[in-house]
Amino acid sequence: SNPASSRAKTFYITTAIVYPNGAPHIGHAYEAIATDTLARFQRLDGKDVFFLTGTDEHGQKMVQTAQRENISAIELATRNAELLRKLDETLDISFDRFIRTSESAHHRSVQEIWKRMAENGDIYLSNYSGWYSVRDEAYYAEDETVVGEDNVRRGPQGTPVEWVEEKSYFFKLSAYEDRLLALYESEPDFIGPDSRRNEVVSFVKGGLKDLSISRTTFDWGVKVPGDPEHVMYVWVDALTNYITGVGFPDEDESNWRFWPADIHIIGKDIIRFHAVYWPAFLMSAGIALPKRVYAHGFLFNRGEKMSKSVGNVVDPFSLAAQYGVDQVRYFFLREVPFGQDGSYNHEAIVARINADLANDFGNLAQRSLSMIAKQHDGVLPEPGDFSESDKAILAQADGMIAIAREAMNTQQIHQALNATWSVVAEANRYFAGEAPWALAKTDPARQKTVLYVTAEVVRQIAILAQPAMPMACAKLLDILGIPADERSFATLGGDVRIRPGSALPAPVPVFPRYVEPPSA
């Protein structure tokens, strides 16, 4: 037999890399949680997954913030990169590699992609003059900017722009217009969701100008090969992290097998860099293109943009501490259709915790398991023949995985959870309808079947909800007596059933209600 043919299919997924110019915020937490959920889903579904995340440490924004704080750029980057790693740890983010663009391996990788683009004839030296937003680290055409009532000229994301004139290397982006349009046409899934795809296509159809890709007014970046007076434009450096992360330029490194990436998860504000510049750089360097770029929406606190001046910046560490990690993960994933903007507030979070988790899923598990504990000495009873209602609820549970797979393959995380929670609701109706507490006296054999069927449905829900809520589901699967090596999606769909006769550990509540702390 050929060992290669039995090897699992690879799945390479990335987040955007974060500017470590401040402490990580809720938008960063949101992107990490969603990407982690997609990664965990594929792992449990049998893929060989590589999940990359990290920090984007160079550029003018970092230099300016460091100057304001009177520290060096590397000190600023290190401090905030450590905070981001701590946040990832707190939120159970299962990354395989955390990359920092200040690493020497990354400098080497970026210099190599530059050389390949130059060898292809796509880089030339000239003079740049135009508008630049330090906050977006982006160049804008004059007609993309407007002067506000405050006399400040701003770019399309609302950040101030300044006039820049300097000697600069350029990338011949204009030469890639037709090839990019052909890419969007032949690979309709390259950009998602559709609204973002349309935005990119019309931007490219509007005409592409060559892109300034080096700066000489500061030196915090990757040096241009052969011309160390220039550092590379931070986006050339940043985008390249996705190939450095799997070993570029060492194409015989074992992780290189993960390239091309299956998906880059990013926010909607940086779609242009990922869906226009990045494929053009890769085409120029002769490197395979990622299969898909998916942009999520922005989060708003009570519908308002989070900003330091408004004072509504919520610290993701305190959110996790207040509500619980799995609760926060579940809330964002279920509440916000992935790809759209979303809003969060205390009442909405508490409603999800108490309704979906404590009442619906938590109670179903707790009531059935404590009946098994008290009335059956903690041993999962042997079922009798299945009735029509048993078969109906089992069929619903068996059908979840196919629906979830389809939703997750198009990043519709909320739809996978919706489908799962509709089975939670069905299972509650089944449990209430069968009334096993009454059957204990009237028909004990039937009660055993109902408890068995309920435990099997709870098992499948808990297995399928692991990507969203890894800790809580692990705890629930522990008290269902499911061994660690029987928690993958291969056990879903009805081929495998929970085993009767096993002694279960004492049930503990997994989804407590949120109770308001007493006010001071």
Ligand code: ME8
């Ligand atoms: O853009 N809601 O870094 P970044 C949801 N370094 N997502 C948000 C958000 C919000 N309020 N605010 C930011 C950068 N994000 C670059 C990326 S990738 C090669 C380089 C998202 O720290 C944002 O859209 O400003 C991006 O995907 C990520 O957080 C990092 O943002």
